[in-house]
Amino acid sequence: HFQTAPFDKNMPVLLALLGVWYGNFWGANSHAILPYDHYLRNITKHLQQLDMESNGKSVLQDGTPVKIDTGPVIWGGVGCNGQHAYHQLLHQGTQLIPADFIVPVVSFNPVADHHQWLYANCLSQSQALMQGKTREEAEAELRSKGLNEADIAKLAPHKVIPGNRPSNTLVVERISPRRLGALVAMYEHKVFVQSVIWGINAFDQWGVELGKELGKGVYQRLVGTLEDSAEDGSTQGLINYFRGRHRG
Structure with a gap:
């Protein structure tokens, strides 16, 4: 895929370009990895090492200083846990933080409708980042709950969510060895493409x-x-x- 797909359909290239776009043109200094599957609970740590050790460089391959930001801080964790921790920062914080949601269609543990709820939570979080909530929507919601106008005016600003926060949703059939390998390879090639764009060497760790x-x-x-x-x-x-x- 990486060798043969055109750039506009090449996932590692597209992810790399999005990272450069938000990092170098929108000032994003970190990137969240949010898997919605227990079997991917450690993938954020792996991608953190992959990305930050490879592209955490300040010198070009010719030995001269880099004049733009390079690798971002990679962080995150299992999605449902994050919803009760740092997702607040993603939705209403002052920093722009792109995020990757990773979720399988099929679970290895099909207990009742748990996986449907997990999948729904993943999609709703990405949807909330995209759409947000306007002041008018917040006021209408509070009004429908019977609050008086003074309380609505006081509370509504705190319920406004800007939206238009960048995220990718990566959907896989199930977390099999083959698909996990493809997922890791996609990120490896993304990091390589970014190193080429920035002109740095992704294959040393002198720091x-x-x-x-x-x-x-x-x-x-x-x-x-x-x-x-x-x-x-x-x-x-x-x-x-x-x-x-x-x-x-």
Whole structure:
């Protein structure tokens, strides 16, 4: 698909372009991954590592500084849990945060109508991000519940939801090994396309190496095999605190 589909039908390319569009032109600094399936509960962590370690770069392939923002912060989690936590920020917060909803049509655990409700929650959340709720709609809703006009004027502004918040809804038949692999491959190719657009190298992680190197010296100072002070006073102070209070 990635090699043969034209750009206007190529999912990794389209997702990559949407990410560049919202990140570089609309100022979105993060991207939410919201799976509506228990078996995808860890996919956000995987995509976080994939995206942020690959495209968290500030230098072009020729060694010169990047002049635009590159990889976003990837975060999120299982959708129904998120609805009672950070979805509030998605709907009414001041930041623009694109989101990917991922949901299967068929569940491996068909208990009563639970999956229908799960699917409905996924679609309704994406619909709410898109449509929002106007001041007039909020006032009409409160009026239908019998509130007086003074209370309506006071409460309605808090119920307004801007809408027009970007999201994708990715629907799969069921979470099988093949479809899970295709889903991961789609995101891998998305990240690669973005690295090409930004001109960065998605296949190195030098930023991680520095902490590992410094960690050896910190460990040696913690256990007392290295007596000289750390490179900065803050770290040395934390080492001293540990050594003065650690038992075991």
